[in-house]
Amino acid sequence: MRVHFIRSAFKRSDFPPQDRPEIAFAGRSNSGKSSLINTICKSRSLARVSSKPGKTRSINFYDIDGRYYFADLPGYGFAKVSKGMRESWRSLIESYFEGRDNLCAVVLIMDIRREPEEDEKMLMEYLNYHKLRVIPVLTKKDKVSNNEARKRQKLAEKFFKDMKAQNPLLFSSRTGEGVKELWSRILNSISKH
Numbered sequence: 001m002r003v004h005f006i007r008s009a010f011k012r013s014d015f016p017p018q019d020r021p022e023i024a025f026a027g028r029s030n031s032g033k034s035s036l037i038n039t040i041c042k043s044r045s046l047a048r049v050s051s052k053p054g055k056t057r058s059i060n061f062y063d064i065d066g067r068y069y070f071a072d073l074p075g076y077g078f079a080k081v082s083k084g085m086r087e088s089w090r091s092l093i094e095s096y097f098e099g100r101d102n103l104c105a106v107v108l109i110m111d112i113r114r115e116p117e118e119d120e121k122m123l124m125e126y127l128n129y130h131k132l133r134v135i136p137v138l139t140k141k142d143k144v145s146n147n148e149a150r151k152r153q154k155l156a157e158k159f160f161k162d163m164k165a166q167n168p169l170l171f172s173s174r175t176g177e178g179v180k181e182l183w184s185r186i187l188n189s190i191s192k193h
């Protein structure tokens with residue numbers, strides 16, 4: 001697979017043309033979005049993995065094999081950032097979701113150790129309103145025991161069922177668990193778009 005970084009977008013006019021299927025990756029800051037993109041692209045350094053959460057302020061676009069775009073969205077849910085920062089996040093995200101017709105699915109990434117919260121609920125309602133397909137992923141599975149993972153998965157299943165979304169899949173960027181299943185869901189959403 002040939003993958004490369006295209007650009008960081010801070011406004012609509014920076015977005016690439018809508019000439020191919022696109023998949024977006026959304027989730028709380030520090031949930032593991034960039035790591036997941038690197039893992040499924042078999043690249044160590046395609047997407048910048050942050051040591052400081054909430055650093056990504058732009059939408060980062062990647063070219064996947066000249067066939068698709070991946071969009072790494074800035075993380076949400078940063079209690080520590082200013083209101084001004086939150087507003088600029090909101091306006092960038094809204095300008096992205098409103099009218100991105102080539103967008104086939106949004107991979108919603110959650111740290112398996114966290115329960116879905118108000119932020120996830122709001123994002124899900126927003127995505128449902130825009131009739132966007134959601135692929136929920138519980139990542140960092142290697143951080144918990146299998147027992148704990150099952151417990152977390154059950155909780156998340158209920159949440160996503162209530163939100164009329166697919167069942168979440170278990171993933172780990174450390175072990176590669178879930179990579180095949182995620183690709184199959186991504187390709188499925190592209191073929192159905």
Ligand SMILES: Nc1nc2c(ncn2[C@@H]2O[C@H](COP(=O)(O)OP(=O)(O)OP(=O)(O)O)[C@@H](O)[C@H]2O)c(=O)[nH]1
Pocket residue numbers: 027028029030031032033034035036048049050051052053054055056074075076139140141142143171172173174175
């Ligand atoms: N053990 C483990 N650590 C992970 C996994 N995925 C991500 N991490 C770690 O979690 C931290 C955050 O990962 P990122 O991929 O930068 O998260 P992000 O969602 O892109 O963060 P922002 O861009 O700041 O919103 C890093 O220290 C990663 O090494 C995983 O599956 N397992």
Ligand SMILES: [Mg+2]
Pocket residue numbers: 033034035048049050056072
């Ligand atoms: Mg990131």
